[in-house]
Amino acid sequence: MLLPASFRGVPFAVTESETAGGRRIALHQYPGRDKPWAEDMGRSARRFRFRGFVLDGDVKFAGLPVELQRATLVQAIEKKGSGVLTHPTLGVLKVCVERASISEALDASNRSDIELEFIEAGEQLFPGKDKLSTAANSLLGKIQKVASIALKAAAVIEGVAAIASTLGLNPFRSAATAGARIWQQQIDRLAGDATALTRLVAQMPGEFGRFNAGGNAGVVGVNTSPYSDTTTVGELIPIASAGRVAVQTATAAFVAAVEIADLSDAQGVPPAILAMIDALSGACADPADAIRLMVSIIAWSLQSQAMSQAPALSVIIARAAAAALTDAVGQYQPASADDASARIATLGPVLESLALQAADAGEDESFAALLDCRASIVEDLRARGATLPQVRTFTFGAPLPALAIAQNIYGDPGRADQLVTQVAPPHPLFLPPQFQALAS
Secondary structure (H helix, E strand, O other): OOOOOEEOOEEOEEEEEEEEOOEEEEEEOOOOOOOOEEEEEEEOOOEEEEEEEEEOOOHHHOOOOHHHHHHHHHHHHHOOOOEEEEEOOOEEEEEEEEEEEEEOOOOOOOEEEEEEEEEEOOOOOOOOOOOOOOHHHOHHHHHHHHHHHHHHHHHHHHHHHHHHHHHOOHHHHHHHHHHHHHHHHHHHHHHHHHOOHHHHHOOOOOOOHHHHOOOOOOOOOOOOOOOOOOOOHHHHHHHHHHHHHHHHHHHHHHHHHHHHOOOOOHHHHHHHHHHHHHHHHHOOOOHHHHHHHHHHHHHHHHHOHHHHHOHHHHHHHHHHHHHHHHHHHHHOOOOOHHHHHHHHHHHHHHHHHHHHHHHHOOOHHHHHHHHHHHHHHHHHHHHHHOOOOOEEEEEOOOOEOHHHHHHHHHOOHHHHHHHHHHHOOOOOOOEOOEEEEEOO
């Protein structure tokens, strides 16, 4: 049985595929010897080549317009780092993009031919603490990505008609433009929050205890860093600036799309909204920050001045934020079983409220996609939370150093930094007599 091909959750049709591999051989040839020695250095990295296409309105690809399929595929191809490839015959693989091309002929409005080359990613292994597996490396993470893509597609398809009907009437057009500018100010403000140096520094490699553990430290108390081991604080300044500029560019493009949109070209507004929310989410180094900001956008969309002036825009922005929220949860590392349960209790009602809003509006595709996002988040956090220890209360007769307590309750003084992160005492030498920490 052939699987539907996709990369980072973005589907594409395959007409031809090729897998290349073999062994890495170091050939040694010596003076005076006729026969060489072929030294086997291990297996070669596997490469996967595809030829295929994306087709306008294909029901197998959620009926998306070919323009959106191309844009989504380009975004997935150009994203930094490794990603998940669903191979028609080999199954799910972790790969990096080595080369890609998308070509159009006279039928570019209906079809684009693609050629993709991937190389298997593998893992960087080195001595140190074992990192917890995240949803990005699990089937649940892939389900979340698919749910997120489906929600974005539904937001585009069902949002165009609502926006066009609003912008086609002059009295509402000026209100929508004013609402778009309010959203521009709000998203630009959140970009400053996402790219604050205090938040970026928290994600630098290494163990910084309670001072720089960040919101995604996980149960081991070691944050999974998006930066290289040689990144310095000084290098974070241009990273922060680039993130803010990307968001500001996207918000300006969103306002421009609203200002020029009418009944004939309102289809440009939803993709501008998706790009704006993706830029804000991409500016967050910490998935915990992305979750926090996306939840705030959804809450703000339901009760803000922008909602009263531009309801159609605010609804699509909220759904785009829900899709980004689903992606962020897949990268988030719960600190304990209690943390995973708390996230479910917080995020579940948020997505439920958006789903009910879609149901009331008769937007069935968005309703189903939002329920799928909620289900994937709950299933993922429950599965990962079940493998994590719970939080319990510890009581000692007097304040003690973190090293001593870590040895006492865990038999491992190396977990002292984890205790400091969880308890946040005035000083690591004086943990309070009573505190809450991981049970094991």
